[in-house]
Amino acid sequence: MNEQKFSTIAIHGNLDQEERESSLRDFRTGKSPILIATDVFGRGLDVDNVMNVINYDLPVNIEDYIHRMGRTGRAGKNGRALSFFF
Numbered sequence: 001m002n003e004q005k006f007s008t009i010a011i012h013g014n015l016d017q018e019e020r021e022s023s024l025r026d027f028r029t030g031k032s033p034i035l036i037a038t039d040v041f042g043r044g045l046d047v048d049n050v051m052n053v054i055n056y057d058l059p060v061n062i063e064d065y066i067h068r069m070g071r072t073g074r075a076g077k078n079g080r081a082l083s084f085f086f
Contacts, residue, residue: 001034008034011041039064055083 001008009023009032020040026032028047035041039059059065069081 001036006034007032008036011035011037013038013040049077051079053079053081055081058083058085 009026011020011023027035053068
């Protein structure tokens with residue numbers, strides 16, 4: 001996505017805690033409006049105003065799916081969730 005000139009940031013298990021916090025801060029402040037994340041982001045992180053979640057890899061169990069999609073519906077707000085299934 002960066003090669004296509006989209007401003008993105010990533011969170012994944014190979015980052016240390018400081019790098020994860022920096023990525024999350026950039027996403028929360030809008031410095032980087034697109035976050036690409038693994039299941040590291042699926043639970044326990046609360047970010048306001050997530051408008052869209054795109055799943056490229058469906059989770060194995062329904063609970064993980066609900067947590068991913070729940071990123072868009074915090075505190076009664078609306079958002080969109082799109083899943084690709086191959």
